[in-house]
Amino acid sequence: MGAGGTVVRAEARRRWALVLAVVVLLGSVPAVLAAWPVRAARIDAGVLRERIAASAAQPYHGFAQSTGLLGLPPLRNLEQVTALVSRTTQMRTWYAGPDRGRVDVVGGGTERDLYRTPDGQYVWDYGANQLTRVVGDQPVRLPTAADLTPPELARRLLALAAGDRVEPLAGRRVAGVAAAGLRIVPAAPGTTVAHVDVWADPASGLPLQAELTAKGGARPVFVSRFLEVTLGVPDARVLTPPAARPGMGFTVTAVPDVLGALNRWQRSAGLPDRLAGQPRRDAVDGTDAVGVYGTGLARFVVLGVPRRFGAEAYDNAEAFGRSIEMPGGRAALLATGLLTVLVVQGDRTYLAAGLVEPATLERAAADLAGAAA
Amino acid sequence: MIVTRGLTKTYGRVTAVDGVGLDVHAGDRYGLLGPNGSGKTTLVRMLLGLVFATRGEIEVLGLPVPRRVRDVLPSVGAMVEGPGAYPHLSGRANLTLFDAAGPGGGRRDRRRRVDEALDRVGLAGIDRRPVRAYSLGMRQRLGLAAALLRRPRLLILDEPTNGLDPRGIREIRDLLTELNTDGTTVFLSSHLLGEIEALCTRVGVMDRGRLVLQDDLATLRAPTGRVLVGTPDTDRAVALLDGRVERSDGGTLTVRHPDPAALNAELVAAGVRVSAVAAERRSLEQVVLDATTTSADRVEAA
Amino acid sequence: MIRVELVKMFRRPRTYVVAALLCGLPLIVAVFLATTRIPPPPGQGGAFLSAVLSNGALYPAAAMALVMPVFLPVSVAVLAGDAVAGEASAGTLRYLLVRPVGRTRLLVAKLVALVAFVLFAIVAVLVTSYLTGVALFGSEPAAGVALPADVTSMSGVTITPAGLALRLLGTVAYIVVSMLGVAAIALFLSTVTDSALGAAMGALAVLVTSQVLVTLDAAAAVQPYLPTRYWLAWIDFFRDPILWRDIERGVGIQVVYLLVLLGAAWANFTTRDVTN
Structure with a gap:
């Protein structure tokens, strides 16, 4: 440049070559790191699966990222949930054990932290300047970011797919760890999941990456993986929730006894014993309001709610999904390729959701409409 | 340097x-x-x-x-x-x-x-x-x-x-x-x-x-071998210097001669009045004009 | 030569005009916030803006978040674009070079002067915004209970004044490093063209493109390599514990851009004809 054909042309060429060499060198660093061969420990897929299932005691801390391509519209009052499955979420996580841990969802200028302590959960929301202490157990609740860390997600999916076939996968490096992989191919018909891929630390069984691929899709539609991970007990100071202080909002909420309320209302007419040809199993002992149907990954959850709560859910689902006409009521179906959501409105309102094909929920809709009538 | x-x-x-x-x-x-x-x-x-x-x-x-x-x-x-x-x-x-x-x-x-x-x-x-x-x-x-x-x-x-x-x-x-x-x-x-x-x-x-x-x-700017002579008596001077005068322009003659002093003496001796005499030198302008061809900012029609 | 460049920078009225503009933006925002007391909704608007209403001591951080995405890079791009091209069009470049000032030395001195400018501008913004914050919002929590002027981190944990000072220091350092990449881009373009405006526009075009790609999910593959990707990572200084991941990456990417573009500027400028 500039020196084409002058007495310093050789000099210029030498200098540009040097700059180019630096560019190539620096540019190739990520590529080389990515292509560096992984020597994963040889481990049987079945053994790995057992280790993953038993890894809940393994303490760790790290930085994880989940990316969902589900394209679920931002349903009113459920934005936090739909964002989890439709966008990229970055999480810092410290895990000391099943009842001690912390997950921070970090974004540009925002932070939402969830602390799990033996005496309850604490939620700190920086944007709202609000600290909330949650007392009691939550047997049924909406998914939170803490459920999407690779270990939690992988263990949950593996538990769901307990009887399904396991195939070994080639190892890969996740967050600097040579991880061993396994693939679960669900046997149950009717699920939208083609396969679940999990990579885990072969020694401790700690899942480092989990991927969900929908049927007919080439790329996974939901990925959760560690970008950085360290095995070991996190600093106790980090796990201590912030103390409430003036200038900061602080509330204590007991887990609302939603289930009890639903139960009382539901007692008159519980959920059907069979839906879409699947027998019902109770999700929570002693509760009629929530039912689980199907097996493995093809299971779906049905929840009966009073009509006034259901109206809004129905409007939402109808606005973004398609409505189904049927005798005795109406229904709206929202299909995302992986997750399918159904709202049936007759005399009562039922919500159903699961990683199942729309056809399954359509049949369930007809059954529910009959039950509702 | x-x-x-x-x-x-x-x-x-x-x-x-x-x-x-x-x-x-x-x-x-x-x-x-x-x-x-x-x-x-x-x-x-x-x-x-x-x-x-x-x-x-x-x-x-x-x-x-x-x-x-x-x-x-x-x-x-x-x-x-x-x-x-x-x-x-x-x-x-x-x-x-x-x-x-x-x-x-x-x-x-x-x-x-x-x-x-x-x-x-x-x-x-x-x-x-x-x-x-x-x-x-x-x-x-x-x-x-x-x-x-x-x-x-x-x-x-x-x-x-x-x-x-x-x-x-x-x-x-x-x-x-x-x-x-x-x-x-x-x-x-x-x-x-x-x-x-x-x-x-x-x-x-x-x-x-x-x-x-x-x-x-x-x-x-070395002398050109010519002398510029100013004289009111141009005709007499031309006659005297017979053939050596290259140009006569009003009261100024351009004379081929190596030495202005000798020329002056010769003219004065012959009774020609001399009002000015100097060795001719090329002006730098002339040198430059001779050396260059055309003005650089001139744009000729093709 | 570095001293000469610094003298030139700080004897130039323009330097102070730009710094004053940078200080002015947070001031205007503070006045509006203080009179209306309407905080932006969480996650929108500038970072920390909703928090400053309860404690003005955090306003310097909010001010950084205000000037960082646009104002500061624009002024750095303008100044860096002017660095060589401006000297060329003013006719002083050739006199510096025949002094003689080595061309490489000149580039380095220009870069150092730019760093000095960024430091000066940031410190000016920090000081004025701290004064603004304390004056308009007060350093006592709004509840009215007398407490030390501690600041709440994004993780809800209190930051002591010493901790806040350290974190602000880290912020300043990180922003200076972030601006190095901008300066290197504009400085390189400044050696390519004799038009200071052209160089500044070119650098801004690069930054705007980068900013657009950062928000585009489809460009996820190239995002880690974009110069503006980690610009706001200094916000992580205000989490507890400090989240170093993006800060480290941000510093790394800026160093790479600096190396490559300064190298290109050097290769181009040292073998280029100076015809202006």
């Missing part, structure tokens, strides 16, 4: 400087004459290592340029294509900055050097006004002062008298002559013939990128 061999610079398809072989001796007051666009400025820039030649060699103060230009430049004072200064600073602040930027200038006597340089160019009394408020002549003097900061052995000046009034031009000319007497070689370029004729001892003429002429001014 300055030697170039086959120096050529092309910009794309335009050849700005074409095979120039400059030769400036120590102690010269060298004038590079040429119209605007003849490649003078490009040549000067190449001498200073600002522009890199396409071909050819340059030696300044005995060192190759651009390879050793950093050893050459501390002994060179230069002004290229108009003065340049930071407009929001005063003249003194400008000189202080330029002095501090280069090597070899101690901090302690910086003030003295700056004052000296300003004094030399006739700006000793400048105040704190920013350069923005200076006239072109003042800026020109400031640029010259910057070139003189390091008491250079060689001054390379591109159009140094631009924007100066006649008195200013005279002052600068005297200054350059004085510096030259003290041992500084002066190389200047100009498109003004009179200026070079008045100042320089050696002349180079550029025409469309080529150095068409380079010689001592004395040689160029």
Whole structure:
């Protein structure tokens, strides 16, 4: 440049070559790191699966990222949930054990932290300047970011797919760890999941990456993986929730006894014993309001709610999904390729959701409409 | 002092400087004459290592340029294509900055050097006004002062008298002559013939990128072997000098003769009244016109 | 030469005009916030803006978040674009070079002067915004209970004044490093063209393109390599514990851009004809 054909042309060429060499060198660093061969420990897929299932005691801390391509519209009052499955979420996580841990969802200028302590959960929301202490157990609740860390997600999916076939996968490096992989191919018909891929630390069984691929899709539609991970007990100071202080909002909420309320209302007419040809199993002992149907990954959850709560859910689902006409009521179906959501409105309102094909929920809709009538 | 061999610079398809072989001796007051666009400025820039030649060699103060230009430049004072200064600073602040930027200038006597340089160019009394408020002549003097900061052995000046009034031009000319007497070689370029004729001892003429002429001014202006004679008695003179008169123009005769004194004696002896007698010298203008072909800024129809 | 460049920078009225503009934006925002007391909704608007209403001591951080995405890079791009091209069009470049000033030395001195400018501007913004914050919002929590002027981190944990000072120091350092990349881009372009405006526009075009790609999910593959990707990572200084991941990456990417573009500027400028 500039020196084409002058007495310093050789000099210029030498200098540009040097700059180019630096560019190539620096540019190739990520590529080389990515292509560096992984020597994963040889481990049987079945053994790995057992280790993953038993890894809940393994303490760790790290930085994880989940990316969902589900394209679920931002349903009113459920934005936090739909964002989890439709966008990229970055999480810092410290895990000391099943009842001690912390997950921070970090974004540009925002932070939402969830602390799990033996005496309850604490939620700190920086944007709202609000600290909330949650007392009691939550047997049924909406998914939170803490459920999407690779270990939690992988263990949950593996538990769901307990009887399904396991195939070994080639190892890969996740967050600097040579991880061993396994693939679960669900046997149950009717699920939208083609396969679940999990990579885990072969020694401790700690899942480092989990991927969900929908049927007919080439790329996974939901990925959760560690970008950085360290095995070991996190600093106790980090796990201590912030103390409430003036200038900061602080509330204590007991887990609302939603289930009890639903139960009382539901007692008159519980959920059907069979839906879409699947027998019902109770999700929570002693509760009629929530039912689980199907097996493995093809299971779906049905929840009966009073009509006034259901109206809004129905409007939402109808606005973004398609409505189904049927005798005795109406229904709206929202299909995302992986997750399918159904709202049936007759005399009562039922919500159903699961990683199942729309056809399954359509049949369930007809059954529910009959039950509702 | 300055030697170039086959120096050529092309910009794309335009050849700005074409095979120039400059030769400036120590102690010269060298004038590079040429119209605007003849490649003078490009040549000067190449001498200073600002522009890199396409071909050819340059030696300044005995060192190759651009390879050793950093050893050459501390002994060179230069002004290229108009003065340049930071407009929001005063003249003194400008000189202080330029002095501090280069090597070899101690901090302690910086003030003295700056004052000296300003004094030399006739700006000793400048105040704190920013350069923005200076006239072109003042800026020109400031640029010259910057070139003189390091008491250079060689001054390379591109159009140094631009924007100066006649008195200013005279002052600068005297200054350059004085510096030259003290041992500084002066190389200047100009498109003004009179200026070079008045100042320089050696002349180079550029025409469309080529150095068409380079010689001592004395040689160029050597007597032509003709004498100009002014006389009211033209007819008698022509008769007397029979055949030696080349031209008669009013009261002035152009006579082929080697010695004006002898000619005068001859005419007077014959009773011809002589009002003026002088050896004819070629004017520099004539030399330049002979050496160049056409005006550089003239655009001929194809 | 570095001293000369610093003198030139700080004797130039423009430097102070730009710094004043940078300080002015947070001031205007503070006045509006203080009179209306309407905080932006969480996650929108500038970072920390909702928090400053309860404690003005955090306003310097909010001010950084205000000037960082646009104002500061624009002013750095303008100044860096002017660095060489401006000297060329003012006619002073050739006089510096025949002084002689080595071309490489000139580039380095220009870069150092730019760093000095960024430091000066940031410190000016921090000081004025701290004063603004304390004056308009007060350093006592709004509840009115007398407490030390501690600041709540994004993680809800209190930051002591010493901790806040350290984190602000880290912020300043990180922003200076972030601006190095901008300066290197504009400085390189400044050696390519003799038009200061052209160089500044070119650098801004690069930054705007980068900013657009950062928000585009489809460009996820190239995002880690974009110069503006980690610009706001200094916010992570205000989490507890400090989240170093993006900060480290941000510093790394800026160093790479600096190396490559300064190298390109050097290769171009040292072998280029100076015809202006």
